[in-house]
Amino acid sequence: MFRSKSIIVQPSAVARVLQNRGCCGxxxxxxxxxxxxxxxxxxxxxxxxxxxxxLPLPLRSAQIESTCEGRHKLRQLxxxxxxxxxxxxxxxxxxxxxxxxxxxxxxxxxxxLRGVATALASLARIRQEGFRFILDADIVAFFDSIPHDPLxxxxxxxxxxxxxxxxxxSLWLSRPLWNGRHLLPARRGIAQGCPxxxxxxxxxxHSLDEVIRSHGWRMVRYADDFLVLTRSSNxxxxxxxxxxxxxxxxxxxLHPGKTHLRPPEASFPFLGHLIHQGLPCGPLAxxxxxxxxxxxxxxxxxxxxxxxxxxxxxxxxxxxxxxxSWLQWLNPTRFFT
Numbered sequence: 001m002f003r004s005k006s007i008i009v010q011p012s013a014v015a016r017v018l019q020n021r022g023c024c025g026x027x028x029x030x031x032x033x034x035x036x037x038x039x040x041x042x043x044x045x046x047x048x049x050x051x052x053x054x055l056p057l058p059l060r061s062a063q064i065e066s067t068c069e070g071r072h073k074l075r076q077l078x079x080x081x082x083x084x085x086x087x088x089x090x091x092x093x094x095x096x097x098x099x100x101x102x103x104x105x106x107x108x109x110x111x112x113l114r115g116v117a118t119a120l121a122s123l124a125r126i127r128q129e130g131f132r133f134i135l136d137a138d139i140v141a142f143f144d145s146i147p148h149d150p151l152x153x154x155x156x157x158x159x160x161x162x163x164x165x166x167x168x169x170s171l172w173l174s175r176p177l178w179n180g181r182h183l184l185p186a187r188r189g190i191a192q193g194c195p196x197x198x199x200x201x202x203x204x205x206h207s208l209d210e211v212i213r214s215h216g217w218r219m220v221r222y223a224d225d226f227l228v229l230t231r232s233s234n235x236x237x238x239x240x241x242x243x244x245x246x247x248x249x250x251x252x253x254l255h256p257g258k259t260h261l262r263p264p265e266a267s268f269p270f271l272g273h274l275i276h277q278g279l280p281c282g283p284l285a286x287x288x289x290x291x292x293x294x295x296x297x298x299x300x301x302x303x304x305x306x307x308x309x310x311x312x313x314x315x316x317x318x319x320x321x322x323x324x325s326w327l328q329w330l331n332p333t334r335f336f337t
Contacts, residue, residue, distance in 0.1 A: 025081025028298035062295035078191035104209035109223035110198035127278035131229035138258035142224035147251035180296035
């Protein structure tokens with residue numbers, strides 16, 4: 001259980017969740033509830049926080065299938081319920097400004113006034129400065145592999161153990177995953193589907209940004225997708241070793257088949273663009289279709305009872321299904337916005 005009278009969901013967080021929409025969690029409560037019963041829903045959530053009765057629900061398992069030029073790719077999602085998504089959105093709103101001033105120049109993903117465009121511009125500038133040898137890195141199952149204890153220690157280092165969101169983060173990380181048949185225990189990883197996950201990813205990899213800078217090399221990182229640039233092939237080999245060692249110490253590892261040492265003349269994809277001789281040369285083909293599949297069913301009242309949870313906010317999944325069609329709010333591509 002978690003108690004905090006200081007946490008209040010602001011209208012801006014409500015507006016962000018409404019804008020992003022997305023699929024409902026295991027309780028079946030759709031985002032439309034914030035339009036139909038805005039005051040009642042928030043009052044109930046606030047009461048739970050103040051009376052020591054708030055408990056996050058399990059995450060709902062789903063996959064996004066993306067198809068581009070005949071190639072298929074599956075990405076695992078873990079979808080929080082509406083109440084948890086609201087709180088995570090508010091947490092990100094509170095914490096992001098505190099972290100922005102300390103993030104490295106190399107970091108571009110999910111940051112204020114930064115993105116793919118600034119990452120590509122930075123890459124072009126670094127290439128012109130003479131950093132022509134590139135480590136094109138890929139971390140194996142990054143979001144699914146982050147160990148929880150080091151992540152919590154990282155959070156405490158950034159925001160202190162007395163931060164009002166620290167106890168709630170511990171609860172969120174421990175949420176099991178509902179796969180439609182069983183509740184799978186959360187042993188490591190952060191949910192791809194939680195609004196706070198991109199910030200947590202940047203916090204966890206920040207020390208790697210510092211290590212690369214301390215060696216005089218350059219880096220362009222968009223969340224877990226990054227390049228390390230050096231002036232020589234010898235430095236490139238050393239950078240590869242140092243990145244591998246750092247990731248190992250953080251409970252992560254490079255993908256041996258998807259990590260490459262790129263010579264100056266190489267062409268390769270990065271952030272949806274073709275990179276040729278270290279310079280962006282235009283966008284690649286974009287994803288043509290994207291849809292949810294293998295999505296776990298929402299809970300019935302019997303499921304809440306079977307797993308020892310109370311029905312969320314006074315609703316049951318059955319009553320929500322009868323009153324609202326949540327499928328119209330399905331928008332699987334905008335969980336992180």
